[in-house]
Amino acid sequence: MLYSERLILIDPVMSHLNRYFEIYGDPDTNVHNPFGPLPDIATALRNLEKFMDHREKYGFGVWAIATLENPDTIIGFGGLSYKRYNDVEKLNLGYRFDKHSWGKGYATEFAKRTIDFAFNLPDISEIFAIVRPTNQSSIKVLEKSGMEFLENLSDVPGLEASLVYHILKATKH
Template sequence: MINTTVRLLLRPPTLADLEVFHAIHADPATNQFNPAGPMTDRQHAEHALRAWLGHWQHYGYGQWAICTHHDPEQVIGFGGIAPRLYGEVERLNLGYRFAQHAWGKGYASELAAASLAFAFEDLRKPEVFAIVRPAHLASIRVLEKVGMQRLDTLDDVPGQAPSWVYRAERTSPKV
């Protein structure tokens, strides 16, 4: 399933994306706010990507490979919605990670808006959540720009301040 926005092409990832998947997830800068740090092991990256592919195969949606219409062969990031554990509770989570050269261009906001629209309109999900580290101001701005509201905290990183939990709810159409 391919989805598009004004500037982005969102498609299911493939094993052919492994090199760029690993490069983006292994980059220390793209993982500055990731408590797990960079994904330095290529086998770990392959395992994670194969898990995403399995999710796509089973559910028909998941994290997209993100390209621009201008250069549809170059993956600039990965993101979208997929289930994630929030402590003991599984929630539909919005997440994304972009290559450094794609930062500051509004792609994350465009992806986030498309992901919420897909979750609410196509999947008919009642809500979508996101986790963000309190110091990650750029991601906080993205979440708030697309209408997500801070709901709670999640003590998910031992020895550090809790992460912030954001939520967006599907609104019922007005009759």
């Protein structure tokens, strides 16, 4: 477990499956996701298993996120995972919060805590994030977290390029 001022980050377990599907299967939390919400619980299960495998392999990964005030209610999922940016694998910061948790600063608090965590691990000197250009809320989160725009990435055929943000350990604020 990891803590921030208001959040608790919990290693994901199978009992989080339904909550994961509720959040990632919600059309509202996928407004900026060109692939849309998760279609079914089986897809959610495969994703959760990938999160758990990544954590076992690398010693870090995605967390289930709750508030310290209410630690039994998962409000989101997020963390670090290796992700392909077209042909290159990079350490990616990602998150998704339940729509009822939006606008409370949780995403920024989470992102800052995750960056601090990562830069205290050996051999991690750069973190990336991909965001759709229409997702102004997430762009603000990344910028408030010290990340800077790096480049455009044509990762979804037929759509405007995604924005790639990054932060270097040496330049972390």
